[in-house]
Amino acid sequence: MARFCAGFAFALQGLLRRSVSHSLLSFGSITGACGAIQKLTRVRVVDNSALGNTSYHRPPKCIHVYNKTGVGKVGDKILLAIKGEKKKALIVGHKMPGPTMTPRFDSNNVVLIEDNGNPIGTRIKTPIPYTLRRREGEFSKVLAIARNFV
């Protein structure tokens, strides 16, 4: 009974679209922040790559975190499922508050990346935390295309 109601509500949400959608995420319903990025988190791709910006009926989701713990923080690589394909990505900001003096973003931001670390897009407009500069060697190309730092 509960599952039927949930399915019905989800179908309704497609019809009753909120008339004013101010966030760039156009998902149906959004649950609260459950910590940093882990498997099945919906993320927001912030670079200007074609893969990240074309719309699809399913939002990009994390399917694996390349970490000892399954939780990804800023600077961790994850595997993303976008538009039916798998792509690696770098986490550049999450909703979970981190150490003091580090920025906390209102959405889980991610930059698409190749296996060797080259970014797919050519520009990142959203602000990136300065803490990524500590690993200048690994992320030099991503930092080079970033415009704003926080």
Next chain:
Amino acid sequence: RVSSDGKPPKFQPPPKPVIIDRKTQKEQSRFLSPEFIPPRGRTDPLKYYIERKDMIQRRKVFNIPEFYVGHVLAVTTANPHTSDKSNRFVGICIQRGGKGLGATFVLRNVIEDQGVEICYELYSPRIQAIEVLRLEKRLDENLMYLRDALPEYSTFDVNMKPAPRMDHEEIPVNKLQVRMKPKPWSKRWERPKYNIKGIKFELPERKMQAAQKWSQPWLEFDMLREYDTSKIEEKIRKELSEELGK
């Protein structure tokens, strides 16, 4: 006493006698930073005294201006990863938390359509400068609801010039009522527990009344929760004026 529909009668608080003491009201307008006031508990006051000494030491070297929640601040911090070693962030103060040396404040701004919040520690040696750009108090002491409000209420120009401060006496209260994004919100701000006055709730009457179900009108009369800080504040004010006046 029999009520009309069989339910227990709604709690009517007794009228509280209002005592206006005109003598002491003038002296209360001086500002004391909230992190100096020790929390209610059974810890030895010596611990708070030692912490206050360290806080005063820091304040002698570095000027921490008087600011409240709702002020727009620009904070310059030292950062080894920036090109010129320092980093400036402008934002509205949405929360002041912590006591003693661990006192923090959270600044919020929306940059390039992305909401960013940074929690700064007031007494951290990494902070190089704090400037107050706009002085105004808001209707609430906690503006966390700005996360669920329309982004225009949290956007502040990074190159804002500090507004000139006219009076040294009163800080204007901005009675702005903020419009929210559609629900769901991160917290149910309409509930009386948060007691928010700065939101223009466009919810139906039915929902606002349903939220009142969670009201706890007896809380303000609970004597065990009372914490009278007037004597402690006087002592701390005297200490501060002595030390910082030197």
